Amino acid sequence: xxxxxxxxxxxRIGRNVLRTALADKNLDFVAVNDLTDPKTxxxxxxxxxxxxxLPHKITAGATAFRSTAKSLRSSKRKIPLPCPWDSVGAQVxxxxxxxxxxxxxxxxxxxxx
Numbered sequence: 001x002x003x004x005x006x007x008x009x010x011x012r013i014g015r016n017v018l019r020t021a022l023a024d025k026n027l028d029f030v031a032v033n034d035l036t037d038p039k040t041x042x043x044x045x046x047x048x049x050x051x052x053x054l055p056h057k058i059t060a061g062a063t064a065f066r067s068t069a070k071s072l073r074s075s076k077r078k079i080p081l082p083c084p085w086d087s088v089g090a091q092v093x094x095x096x097x098x099x100x101x102x103x104x105x106x107x108x109x110x111x112x113x
Contacts, residue, residue, distance in 0.1 A: 004090050007094045017096065031075065038063065043060075056068045
């Protein structure tokens with residue numbers, strides 16, 4: 001059974017994690033949290049100035065974007081507000097948003113699980 005993963009922050013690091021693991025059947029990416037809309041996130045995933053164009057078909061909707069057969073729900077929660085990772089079934093969350101310097105902020109991120 002694949003591990004369900006969420007990504008908090010879809011900048012260079014978050015996108016590279018997803019690009020690298022798209023073909024891995026043991027990983028199921030279910031959600032992304034970033035301040036940008038799904039259409040922009042899909043475009044940034046598809047067209048990378050360093051890694052080149054992703055060979056997968058990428059589409060975007062109002063609240064999610066899709067890569068080939070995987071659909072990722074998109075949310076726009078500003079940190080340190082907790083994200084509802086349980087509602088999408090995420091078992092692991094990759095924190096690639098920014099460094100967390102305050103204990104209170106880290107608690108809020110972890111409290112979402």
